[in-house]
Amino acid sequence: MKGKFITLEGCEGVGKSHQIRLLEEYLKKNQIKYYLTREPGGTPVSEQIRSVILDGKNVSMTDECEALLYAAARAQLLKEEIKPRLEAGELVLCDRYIDSSFAYQGYARGLGVEFIEKINSFAIQNFMPDYTLFLNLTPEQAFKRKGGVDKNDRLELSGMEFHQKVYDGYIELSRRYKERFIVIDASGEKQQTHAKIIGALKEKGII
Numbered sequence: 001m002k003g004k005f006i007t008l009e010g011c012e013g014v015g016k017s018h019q020i021r022l023l024e025e026y027l028k029k030n031q032i033k034y035y036l037t038r039e040p041g042g043t044p045v046s047e048q049i050r051s052v053i054l055d056g057k058n059v060s061m062t063d064e065c066e067a068l069l070y071a072a073a074r075a076q077l078l079k080e081e082i083k084p085r086l087e088a089g090e091l092v093l094c095d096r097y098i099d100s101s102f103a104y105q106g107y108a109r110g111l112g113v114e115f116i117e118k119i120n121s122f123a124i125q126n127f128m129p130d131y132t133l134f135l136n137l138t139p140e141q142a143f144k145r146k147g148g149v150d151k152n153d154r155l156e157l158s159g160m161e162f163h164q165k166v167y168d169g170y171i172e173l174s175r176r177y178k179e180r181f182i183v184i185d186a187s188g189e190k191q192q193t194h195a196k197i198i199g200a201l202k203e204k205g206i207i
């Protein structure tokens with residue numbers, strides 16, 4: 001794999017989307033070529049899978065079905081968009097990737113990391129991120145900052161207990177994958193968090 005593969009992770013409402021916008025501005029200003037995509041989604045097929053997963057009406061969806069749908073959306077995105085770009089030597093940024101499945105389905109839903117690894121090894125082959133930027137903010141801090149929950153989003157409707165499990169899962173992952181995880185303190189001002197992200201990417205020789 002010639003390119004660089006960077007993923008961004010974090011709990012709900014940590015300001016990930018805003019940080020991605022700031023990062024894009026920086027990359028454009030500095031004429032650094034990149035490709036940005038998101039999960040679940042990023043291709044027409046994966047976006048359709050996304051709407052099924054996030055549809056508030058699908059209350060009967062089993063945890064196993066959910067995990068497999070995320071993996072299916074990922075398999076499509078990887079083969080259609082990510083893999084060819086990495087092979088061409090590009091910088092690929094992905095808003096969420098396999099660590100979201102580890103944290104949300106593996107830890108919080110209780111399916112276990114091994115099960116997620118198993119279904120995803122088929123979906124992603126060996127395409128693991130070079131680095132994963134984890135925006136570290138507890139769900140309590142995040143929801144306070146965001147000012148509440150989106151009632152049309154099935155996953156955001158899950159209780160605080162669920163989001164705390166997701167957070168604990170991420171902390172566990174940051175220990176398990178020490179070499180890959182870059183933990184960014186996201187509790188400060190947006191510009192401070194942005195500066196930390198740029199600093200980390202420079203330090204790792206990505207930009």
Ligand code: TYD
Nearest residue numbers: 012013039040070096097100101104105155
């Ligand atoms: P989205 O609206 O994109 O949330 P965010 O802005 O926080 O990224 O919705 C994606 C949701 O899907 C989010 O709640 C995290 C969840 N998710 C999983 O549970 N497992 C996964 O593998 C992925 C990629 C996302």
